[in-house]
Amino acid sequence: xxxxxxxxxxxxxxxxxxxxxxxxxxxxxxxxxxxxxxxxxxxxxxxxxxxxxxxxxxxxxxxxxxxxxxxxxxxxxxxxxxxxxxxxxxxxxxxxxxxxxxxxxxxxxxxxxxxxxxxxxxxxxxxxxxxxxxxxxxxxxxxxxxxxxxxxxxxxxxxxxxxxxxxxxxxxxxxxxxxxxxxxxxxxxxxxxxxxxxxxxxxxxxxxxxxxxxxxxxxxxxxxxxxxxxxxxxxxxxxxxxxxxxxxxxxxxxxxxxxxxxxxxxxxxxxxxxxxxxxxxxxxxxxxxxxxxxxxxxxxxxxxxxxxxxxxxxxxxxxxxxxxxxxxxxxxxxxxxxxxxxxxx
Numbered sequence: 001x002x003x004x005x006x007x008x009x010x011x012x013x014x015x016x017x018x019x020x021x022x023x024x025x026x027x028x029x030x031x032x033x034x035x036x037x038x039x040x041x042x043x044x045x046x047x048x049x050x051x052x053x054x055x056x057x058x059x060x061x062x063x064x065x066x067x068x069x070x071x072x073x074x075x076x077x078x079x080x081x082x083x084x085x086x087x088x089x090x091x092x093x094x095x096x097x098x099x100x101x102x103x104x105x106x107x108x109x110x111x112x113x114x115x116x117x118x119x120x121x122x123x124x125x126x127x128x129x130x131x132x133x134x135x136x137x138x139x140x141x142x143x144x145x146x147x148x149x150x151x152x153x154x155x156x157x158x159x160x161x162x163x164x165x166x167x168x169x170x171x172x173x174x175x176x177x178x179x180x181x182x183x184x185x186x187x188x189x190x191x192x193x194x195x196x197x198x199x200x201x202x203x204x205x206x207x208x209x210x211x212x213x214x215x216x217x218x219x220x221x222x223x224x225x226x227x228x229x230x231x232x233x234x235x236x237x238x239x240x241x242x243x244x245x246x247x248x249x250x251x252x253x254x255x256x257x258x259x260x261x262x263x264x265x266x267x268x269x270x271x272x273x274x275x276x277x278x279x280x281x282x283x284x285x286x287x288x289x290x291x292x293x294x295x296x297x298x299x300x301x302x303x304x305x306x307x308x309x310x311x312x313x314x315x316x317x318x319x320x321x322x323x324x325x326x327x328x329x330x331x332x333x334x335x336x337x338x339x340x341x342x343x344x345x
Contacts, residue, residue, distance in 0.1 A: 054276060054288055055339035056303045056321065062094050064331040070106035071144055071267050072313035072322055077112035078127055081313065081322055084333050088130060091315050094335065098130040109145035109154035111167040118154045120145060124170050134170045138163045146194075148187035148207045155192055155205070157182035162194075164210060174210045178203055184267070186229040186236060188249060193236055195224040202227075202238060202247065216252035221245050225264040228277060233294040237277055239264040244279060244289065246297065255295045260287055267311035271319055274338070276300075278321050280310040286323070286336070305334050 067085035074081055080097065081089040083106060088098045105120030110127065117125050120142050124134035139158035146155040153173070154165040159181045164174040180196030180203070187193070191213065192205040200221055204214040218224055221240035228237045235255070238245040241264050246256040265279045275291040286308075288301040307325040314321050321336040337343065 054274070054290075054301055056278075056286065056288060056301060056336045057339070058305060058334050059320075059337045059341065059343035060094055060335035062089060062096075062333040062335070064096070064333065066329045067331050068106070068326055069309075069311075069324060069331065071108075071311050072324070073108040073110055074313050074315060074322075075110045075112055075117075075127060076315070076317060080127075081333070082108045082110070082117075083311070083313070084324060085331055089333065091318075091320075094333075100125060100130060101132065105142070107143065107145050109147040109156075109165075109167070111147055111149075111152060111154070113149070114152060114167050116167050116170075118145060118147075118156070118165060118167065120156070122156070124167075136163065136165050136170065136172055138165075143182055144184050146185035146187050146192055148189070148192055150189045151207045153207060155185060155187075155194075157185055157194060176205065176210055176212070178212075183225050184227040184239075186227050188229060188231045188234075191249070193227060193229070193249065195227050195238060197223045197225065200224065202236070202252070204252075214252060216247065218245060219254075220257075223264070226266055226268040226279070228268045228270040230270050230272065230275075230291065230294075232272060233291070235291075235294055237268060237270060237279075239268055239279060244268075244277070244297075246295075256297055258287075258289050258297050258299060263310075265310050265312070267313070269312050269314040269321065271314045271316050273316055274319055278312055278314065278336075280305075280308060280312045280323055282310045284308045284325075286312065286321070303336070305336070308334060 064084050072083035079091040086100045087096045090097050104123050107120030109118040115127050117127050122136045122138040123132050125132050138156045142156050142158045144157050152167045156163040162176040163172050166173045180199040183195045183197045185194040194203050200218050202216045206213050224238045226239035234249045236247050244258040262283050263281045268279045270277045277289040279287045286303045290298045290300045308323045312323040324333045
């Protein structure tokens with residue numbers, strides 16, 4: 001995962017951003033992006049009937065203590081949030097219900113259908129009791145994890161060797177050389193898609209055979225970071241340094257770009273119920289992007305969350321989003337909700 005220092009090289013002048021926002025207000029519409037010929041995209045006024053105003057706002061914050069974190073993960077079945085240091089938080093009461101060992105590592109593959117989870121350090125744990133029930137040997141350079149539900153396999157992404165773990169048997173069933181530095185991945189039931197930040201590309205892995213089926217070069221995308229999936233419409237969202245790039249998962253074709261000039265996200269999230277992609281950056285802003293159609297996207301809100309980091313997860317049942325700050329202390333989890341949600345459980 002990238003550090004906060006790494007994104008400062010791409011700082012966008014605040015005054016210029018203010019003028020852009022003012023221009024958007026003057027023309028009276030949201031910034032919208034749609035696909036056009038020649039594999040490019042352009043901004044235009046969103047039509048009133050397509051305008052969405054989610055008005056995400058902070059409804060709750062949960063203070064944890066003095067600690068660190070990386071990516072967040074949500075177990076929808078057991079209603080738990082992972083990634084707030086080593087704590088596990090109930091999604092409905094926001095109380096801490098347990099914790100994982102300090103050496104578990106900040107990264108998770110959750111298999112609620114099997115009642116098991118896997119951490120970045122290779123610890124296998126019970127999703128209800130949180131007790132460690134096993135361990136697998138994974139790379140010390142492991143970064144993010146991806147769980148593929150159809151095969152019950154967890155992909156522990158690493159630049160030297162990506163370990164593939166059968167979560168049913170708790171055994172490693174394969175190793176993959178990605179030939180690049182992985183930053184994020186998603187799975188759609190057949191394939192696993194992984195961003196390689198040092199190759200400016202997305203690699204496509206067959207989840208069953210573990211063969212690399214394709215390498216999609218991301219022309220115009222520098223150091224791709226976060227990755228999210230809209231499985232119903234066969235789209236992935238790649239967070240680049242200056243934009244979110246939308247690809248067709250069946251062909252790798254770029255169908256749209258959405259400008260995010262304040263830098264990339266470390267972790268984005270797509271909510272299929274609202275058709276919204278939430279993309280945080282290192283400047284405590286969350287850009288909310290609406291999927292008007294599979295090839296057309298509109299920026300509908302930019303919300304500021306004080307000192308928040310650029311990792312975010314969504315509870316797709318309540319449509320609430322979670323992100324955190326760790327500096328200044330104490331480590332705090334923020335809960336964001338759309339306008340109609342005033343914070344009740």
